[in-house]
Amino acid sequence: MKKVSRKWVKPIIVLLIGVIPVILLSGCSTASPSNPIHSDSPGFFNHYFIYPFSYLIEFFANTFHGDYGLSIVLMTLIIRFAILPLMLNQTKKQMAMKEKLAVFQPELDALKEKYKNDVSAEARKQQQIETMQLYQKHRFNPLNIGCLPMLLQWPITLAFYYAILRTPEIAAHDFLWFSLGDKDLIMPFIAVAVYYVQFRVSQSVSAQVQYNPNKQMAFIGLLTPIMMGAFSLAMPAAVPLYWAVGGIFIIVQTILFNRMYAKPKPKPIQTTTIK
Structure with a gap:
């Protein structure tokens, strides 16, 4: 059997980490609105992950006089701020790795x-x-x-997704121009646009320290927003709202982290062609 080229190993890992959660989100029956979450729901994940998020969604919605859309936005930001230290550490390591690669890329x-x-x-x-x-x-x-920060945030992002779909009060409320419990034709495209911009920002940051950008990574990076848009069209509008807000946060986070840790592009090692 032909071995997978080394240049595809990293893109494949990123693909699995980025796309598998989206597939799980779209196909898990436990997230059905017909199976509402409550304090007595059986199962470890239900009791210690999904229900606390559902409770907080209702708590903040009541604080905002029944505005569940605003509650989802606030909860998304809280979650993103909670995992910010993990992403900060990941960015520091990746920037150092890319700078090191840029130095010997000519070799x-x-x-x-x-x-x-x-x-x-x-x-x-x-x-x-x-x-x-x-x-x-x-x-x-x-x-x-x-990859560790991505893996650690899976249970959190999955639980919040399930909490949105399994909190029945959400479906009965509107936010902006759409009903949170119904499909919307605009929000999925907003989510796709946000994640495409996120991809472009990420590519731009990588190009500043990487001598020879990975074309396979660029191709795979386009798959996540496309798949997310396809799944969003079949989901209640509350889900692409959650994804869009999270994506905007990541865009700002990426820009700020780059300004914090980016260094001038290192001068490549001058080398002649090996004969």
Whole structure:
């Protein structure tokens, strides 16, 4: 069996982390509005994750005189601020990794040039060996992309999603121009637009410190907003509202983190083509 190219390993990991939650959100029957959450709902996840979020949604809605839309917006911001330290640590590690990669990227390019006309299995194997030697030389781990914060926020984001769908009071209220419990044709496109902008901002930040941007990552980065838009069209408008607010927060977060930690693009190591 043909091995997966190393250049696709990182994009595949990101794809799994970013897309699988969206698939789970769209297909989990426990999030059905016909199965409302309450304090006696059985199950660990129901009792300790979903119900507390549902309770807080109702609490803030009552504080805002029955405005469940505003409550969802506030809860989304609270959740994002709660996981902000994790994302901050992840950004610091990723920026350091990208800056290190930018320094020796010309050496990798020279290595690719050396083997570009040799498609034999032996040449591919030797190229991989020399690539790993470069990684070891510069103490660079290409798989160190900081996935832990993404994994840790899964239970939180999933629980809040379920809480939105399983809190029946939400469906009976309106927010702005739409009913929170009905499908809306505008909110899904807003959510898609927000996450596309988020993707573009992320790509722009990466380009500032990365000598040779990963085209596979760019392609995969477009899949999440597309899938999110497709799923949003079949969901109550409260869900794309949640996603849109969260996406806007991430855009601002990315810009601020970049200003905090970005350094001038390092000068690449000058190297000649390996012959």
